[in-house]
Amino acid sequence: MLELESVAASYYDDERTLAAPQISDVNLTLFEGEILLVVGRTGSGKSTLLNAMSGAMPHATGGRLDGRVRVVGRDTRDFPPRMLSDVVGVVGQDPAASFITNTVEEELAYSMEQLGLPPAVMRKRVEETLDLLGIAELRYVPLAELSGGEQQRVAIGAVLTTRPALIILDEPTSALDPNGAEDVLATVTKLAHDLAMTVVLAEHRIERVLQYVDRVAHVGADGHVTVGTPEEIMADSDVAPPIVELGRWAGWAPLPLSIRDARAHSADMRKRLYQRGLVVNKLHNHAVQPLLIAEDIMVDFPEIRAVDGVNLNLNSGEITVLMGRNGCGKSSLLWALQGSGTRNQGSVQVLDEAAGFSWTDPKTLKPAKRRNLVSMVPQTPTDILYESTVHAELARSDKDAAAPAGTTREILDSLVPNIPDHLHPRDLSEGQKLSLALSIQLAAKPRVVFFDEPTRGLDYDGKKSLARSFQQLADDGHAILVVTHDVEFSALCADRVLFMASGKIISDGTAVEILPASPAYAPQVAKITAGIQEESHWLTVSAVKAALGHGEIS
Incomplete structure (x- = not known):
């Protein structure tokens, strides 16, 4: 053929x-x-x-x-x-x-x-x-x-x-x-x-x-x-996916490629995990400070209500992941919160430190000022790429963000290294385009950052690097909201997970509480380490290693 x-x-x-x-x-x-x-x-x-x-x-x-x-x-x-x-x-x-x-x-x-x-x-x-x-x-x-x-x-x-x-x-x-x-x-x-x-x-x-x-x-x-x-x-x-990464570390042979095969190998690992206790949850040791407060958000399009009465706070130092089936209103909510999308009802207030810690509706701001408060990386990264070369995009980003020369390039290389300066952004792969757009937005370091499907086109190392970038932003006091269908990435980075259905937020809790409870959205490691009639508390390979000790193999 x-x-x-x-x-x-x-x-x-x-x-x-x-x-x-x-x-x-x-x-x-x-x-x-x-x-x-x-x-x-x-x-x-x-x-x-x-x-x-x-x-x-x-x-x-x-x-x-x-x-x-x-x-x-x-x-x-x-x-x-x-x-x-x-x-x-x-x-x-x-x-x-x-x-x-x-x-x-x-x-x-x-x-x-x-x-x-x-x-x-x-x-x-x-x-x-x-x-x-x-x-x-x-x-x-x-x-x-x-x-x-x-x-x-x-x-x-x-x-x-x-x-x-x-x-x-x-x-x-x-x-x-x-x-x-x-x-x-x-x-x-x-x-x-x-x-x-x-x-x-x-x-x-x-x-x-x-x-x-x-x-x-x-x-x-x-x-x-x-x-x-x-x-x-x-x-x-x-x-390699988490199941393979875990199998390599544990020395399982033959290497399992399905959850069923991995669970056949993992009985002793599960027993030891539950004996050791939980070493999984990220705990904040600072006071929670809301940076964005949204109340009764509604978004209507012809013949459909995309967002129906959503109330939401985004907090300093917290990475929030928003999940749900295709077409449930996630992107519509994101744009409504950001200020440039449709919002038929409700209010959005963002803390503006530069204006004496006053609260501002981003919808009332001009785009340049809005970007300093609420930054958005859309599903289609070329929407925010304007220059004719990668070098020009990076230089413009440093200038717009008032950052030292080379700042955006350093961020880009941490995600996808060695993208040539002379290439036109539209000639890049989708993963490279996304990484370039991400780097430009991260360089500005706004207090509230939105990402719509940020892992499209990224390999596993790129996702881990992106998760580290998100964590650094959170550690610096930023509030991050990520819309994604990528379960494994959510397990890597999320402090808090929201599920949306038919325009409403139907669940809100920590990643460890929410993700393993869903058969569809549970990460591979959670499925492998779940007990009989008991949900797992380990979402990633690194969490299992931390619980058992990096040098131990089961």
Whole structure:
């Protein structure tokens, strides 16, 4: 179905000089019905590998491709993407960028129209796809009104309707809640197993997808690609989910890749954990100071109340995570609190220390002043990237934040090191764009900071570094509110977790209280260490190590 022979891919720099290969010496054969997972550090070349597989490299991306790529026997040198559209379906990192039409139903039908399928076939497949992805209620909704997760489902659905022989998915679950991600992956797996569709997906949230795949391709920092079974690659991969990290530390063999297998190994570990007692909860030793107070917040859109009477305080030194299913109103609440979004009712007051510790509604402030009080990193990072090079963005950030030269670059390198200064921000991977936007906002150090899905495109080390940055901000007295579907990141950084449903906050408590209590949102380590009919109090590998002692292996 897909063949890569001695493939190498390189790009030209601004001097039109061919840079070192992004990927090199790739040899791979995929058969019908196989599912391949592509993993690697942020910026390692995963998207380049996917572009080579789809034929976009070099026809649409530029650069140079050496070796041979064949899709169902068609050499991509002779068949550009438009001549492979009947056999290859691609869902990129930014789903909205692929939308052509106005509504969900029209988008699902569009690709089939281009292939000239009969109307009866199109109608049947649209209905099947709406049901498969659980988006039937969105049929007539304008695409512009969808949440990020809903957009991702529609983009996947628009590809599935054409029944391609090969489907390529770049970060397919990055904007989906845990239940939604599981549904989408189960659907993709069903299509692979029942309809012999070959699937290639790149994903940073490896814990979500590892159990579904047949093989893994690891893209190393040097561009070398290693292909093997999940067990072979995860044994020493530089990116690994918590279950693998815990299994390596504990010396479990064979290395477990599922919660069920890990629990079979972990009986002695669980016994010793509960004997040792709890060493998990972060406790604040300073008085709680509210920095933002919101009362009775309502946000209405045509035919829907997105936020319904929310009351919320954000406190100095506290990292709060807001979770909930796609479309429940999380982003609408975030923008309403920040001041530039719709707010039909209610009040928001932020403590303004520069104005004599008075309380100010951010909605009344000009953008520059608002940023000093309440900073926002949106789901689409390019919304706040304006310059033509990374260097210019970093320099502008230092100037706007009145920070010493190099401050923003230092933050960026802590998240994703070695992003070249000369690159245009829009040429970066989604993870690199997000890291750049995060760095710019963190450089200003506002007292209240909002993040909407900040881990999209970040590998595990990047997430740990981001969690450390959040903790440093909290230690310095900032209040942080994070909207995310990333359960493992929430376990790393959250002091407090809020759950939202149908526009309302339905639960509010510490991370240790809230996360393990939910079958869908419990982190992997919590599932592995839970007792019989007893919820776990250990959310991360580091918490287990702290409880048992870093040198002890169970």
